[in-house]
Amino acid sequence: MSLLALPEAGLASLGRATFNALAAVGRVAIYAAITLYHIVRPPFYRREFFSALLQVGWLSLPVVGLTAIFTGGALALQIYAGGQRFSAEAVVPQIVAIGMVRELGPVLVGLMIAARVTSSIAAEIATMKVTEQIDALTTLSTNPMKYLTVPRVLAGFLTVPLLVGVGDIIGIMGGFLVSTEQLGFNRASYIKNTVDFLQTPDVVSSLIKGAVFGFIATLIGCYYGMNSGRGAQGVGSATKNAVATASILILAANFVLTSVMFGS
Amino acid sequence: MIELSRVVKTFGKNHVLRGVNLTIPRGQSMVVIGGSGTGKSVLLKSILGLVTPDSGRITLDGADVREANRDAFLARFGMLFQGGALFDSLRVWENVAFRLMRGASKRPKDEARAIAIEKLRRVGLKPEVADQFPGELSGGMQKRVGLARAIAAEPEIIFFDEPTTGLDPIMSGVINALIREIVTEMGATAMTITHDMSSVRAIADRVAMLHDGLIRWTGPVGDMDQADDPYLQQFIHGRADGPIESVR
Numbered sequence: 001m002s003l004l005a006l007p008e009a010g011l012a013s014l015g016r017a018t019f020n021a022l023a024a025v026g027r028v029a030i031y032a033a034i035t036l037y038h039i040v041r042p043p044f045y046r047r048e049f050f051s052a053l054l055q056v057g058w059l060s061l062p063v064v065g066l067t068a069i070f071t072g073g074a075l076a077l078q079i080y081a082g083g084q085r086f087s088a089e090a091v092v093p094q095i096v097a098i099g100m101v102r103e104l105g106p107v108l109v110g111l112m113i114a115a116r117v118t119s120s121i122a123a124e125i126a127t128m129k130v131t132e133q134i135d136a137l138t139t140l141s142t143n144p145m146k147y148l149t150v151p152r153v154l155a156g157f158l159t160v161p162l163l164v165g166v167g168d169i170i171g172i173m174g175g176f177l178v179s180t181e182q183l184g185f186n187r188a189s190y191i192k193n194t195v196d197f198l199q200t201p202d203v204v205s206s207l208i209k210g211a212v213f214g215f216i217a218t219l220i221g222c223y224y225g226m227n228s229g230r231g232a233q234g235v236g237s238a239t240k241n242a243v244a245t246a247s248i249l250i251l252a253a254n255f256v257l258t259s260v261m262f263g264s
Numbered sequence: 265m266i267e268l269s270r271v272v273k274t275f276g277k278n279h280v281l282r283g284v285n286l287t288i289p290r291g292q293s294m295v296v297i298g299g300s301g302t303g304k305s306v307l308l309k310s311i312l313g314l315v316t317p318d319s320g321r322i323t324l325d326g327a328d329v330r331e332a333n334r335d336a337f338l339a340r341f342g343m344l345f346q347g348g349a350l351f352d353s354l355r356v357w358e359n360v361a362f363r364l365m366r367g368a369s370k371r372p373k374d375e376a377r378a379i380a381i382e383k384l385r386r387v388g389l390k391p392e393v394a395d396q397f398p399g400e401l402s403g404g405m406q407k408r409v410g411l412a413r414a415i416a417a418e419p420e421i422i423f424f425d426e427p428t429t430g431l432d433p434i435m436s437g438v439i440n441a442l443i444r445e446i447v448t449e450m451g452a453t454a455m456t457i458t459h460d461m462s463s464v465r466a467i468a469d470r471v472a473m474l475h476d477g478l479i480r481w482t483g484p485v486g487d488m489d490q491a492d493d494p495y496l497q498q499f500i501h502g503r504a505d506g507p508i509e510s511v512r
Contacts, residue, residue, distance in 0.1 A: 043366070051353075128351075135314050136349035140363045140413075141338045 031223045038143070038150050048151040056117050056152070056218065057159030061166065063116055067108050068100070068167040072174025075099055080183050092185065093193035096175035101202045102262070105168040107254050110213030113160055114246040118221040121152055122242035125225025126235040134226070149222040153215060160214025161207040168206055205261045212257060213250045220246040265290045266311060266421070266453065271320030273306055280306050281317070282477030288470075290325075293447050293454040295464045295485070297499060298474035299508065304457035305346075307474065308423055311455070312341060324421075335367060342414035342452075346426040348406040350398035350413070357394035360384060360412045369417055383412040387442055404435040411439070415446055422447065424456040428463050440466035461500055464488075473499060475508065 076096050083089040125148055128134050137144045172194060179185040221242050228238035266288040273281040280303035288294040298304050309315040311322055313329060322329045329337060350359045360380035364371045371379070381391045387408040398406055407427065414422055424443060428436035440463050447454045447467070456467050464471060465485065472482040473496050481493040488500060498506030 131347055132345045132349040133351055135309070136343070136345055136351070138314060139312055139338055139341060139343045141335045141367050142362075 027227075028220070028223055031226075032219055034145060035149050035153050035219060035222075038145050039154060043146065045147055045151055048147060049154060052151045052155035052218075053159055055120070056113070056155045056214070057163060060113060060116055060159075060163055063112050064109050064163050064167045065170050067112050068105065068171035069174035069177075071104055071108055072096060072100055072171035072176075073178040075104065075171070076175035076178040076183070080179070089183075092175070092179050092183070093190045094197040096179070097172055097194045097198050098202060100171035100175070101168045101198060101206045103254075103258070105171050106164045106206050106209035106213060107251070109160065109164045109167040109210065110217065110250040110254070111247055113156070113163070113214065113217045114220075114243055114250055117156065118217045118246040119239050119243050121218060121221030122225045122228070123235055123239045125222060126228035126238040129226065129228050130230060130232075130235060144226070149219075149226070152222055153218045156214035156218030157211050158214070160217070161210035164206055164210030164213075165203075168203075201261070205257070208261075209254060209257050212253050216249045216253060217246045220249065265325060266455070267321075267323045268307075268311070269321045269323075271307070271310060271322060272318045273303070273310060273315060274318055279477055281310070281320075283320070284474070284477070284479055286472055286479050286482065288453060288455055290453050291451055293444070293456070293467055293469045294472060295456045295458060295468035295470070296472045296474055297457075297459060297461075297464055299459060299499070302474050303477060304474055305425060308425060308455065308457055312338070312343070312423070339363075339368065339417070340420045341423065342417065342419035342421070343423040344407070344410045344414045344425065344427055346429055348398070348403075348410040350406055350409055352398055354397075355394065356384070356389075356396050356398065356401070356409050357381060359398065359409060360394075360416050362413065363417045379416060380412070383416050384409070386415070386446070387412045388438070403430050404432075404439070407431065407435075407439055408442070411442060411446070415450065418450065419452065421453045421455070422450075424454065424458075424467075426458055426460075427456060427467075428458065428460045433462075436460065436462060437466070443467050459499075461502075464500075475499075 076092055079092045079095045079099075080089050083091055125134075128148070134144050134148075137147055176187075176190055176194075179190055180187050224238040224242035224245070228234045268284050268286045271281050271284040284307060286296075296304050296307065306315055310317045311329065313334070324332065324337070324340075350356075351362070354362070357377050357380040358365070360383055361376035363369060364376040364379055365373065377394070381394050384391065384394060389405065389408055389412070393401070393405065393409075398409065401409065411427075414424075427439050427443060431439060443454070443456070444467050446452075454467070456463065458464060468485040470483065471485050471488050473480045473493070475495050481491055481496045483491065488496065491497070494507050497503075498508050
């Protein structure tokens, strides 16, 4: 093997990986475009939509609530400990509020949805594919995109912002409980500081992030489910890849949205 | 009448169909036999448009299936899938009445349920089964529900993909008899793919043998035993020795 062969093989491998990654991005983008096209065209399957609302929204509340309350509590402790270094302990209410609403609330809810909902959607649809239920839908003159993808993606887009809103409130409440019960903050002034400090753009940005993350989490679950391989291994891979991809895309989208909304 | 002309389908380096020519006359029950992995399911799915052939032509009553209105085309078909392919989240009657509750042939819920229960009765299942979920049924019952779903909208053409796979011999006999009765009663055109010779003898008017991506032999079921094709004879008698290579 010549000395040039090794870097050449490395470059070829890098090129292939880049090409494959771009192709995957393209496929997901096309899938998203097809989904959006079907969202605005009848028929619309109401029963599947309401079922998805329940699965994505209502049944995710416990995990979102628990994540938010512990995070809010931990955040209050960290800010208090950090603030002590330069005598700024009093900013705990403000930083907990802005931290939860602008960043931690949407991101943690997004990641929890990726873990709970994306995995469940990917596994369910992949199993349907493996057991020929998707083919059966087609032979029964039902478009799988309309029947399976559209209701789930729409439910994600609509309910995750609400979950984020609930997560924000519960997270702030977690900070409030720790601050008032453990750190000695006054309850009334904590609430006043929180409410006075938060601005409408903070809340709106949180909800926008929730909508985008909900769209990503459900879309990616459907995409990997629909494109899963055969057998149990195919279902497993689809689920694993869906969660990993959705999590990364949510974090990347969070950076982009934060840059756009607060970058200047 | 369904006609396939020089249908080719390749998956990567795997040449599954190498130019299949086959005619399924209207009102006849055609059974396609062949070993595992010979492309029987791909052939069937190509007709339905679930798999797109690389080349060749498939026509239904003279019209190219690729140019047909998709919904109208599929409305003429019923299909029994190998594993039943019942929707886990729906009750049995909702599975059977799935097509009746959506699209052009949409009926009121009560009427759709009544038709579903009648079709379940036709395949030997009691009305109580209607409100159960597929996961609560045995394999044989799931096949029957799949069969009821396939015939629910009174299709002109019914496809059966390995209808007896995974069933005991008695249940296989029951399903075979049901398929034969229903196809005759409805006057439907039927295409079954199987490697179960008892199904072939019970269901078929005509038989086609698919091997190595081509139809090796086709003819009336009554001529099958006398045919001099060595591949066909090896297959129908289940011999290990012969022109079809077997892995031991």
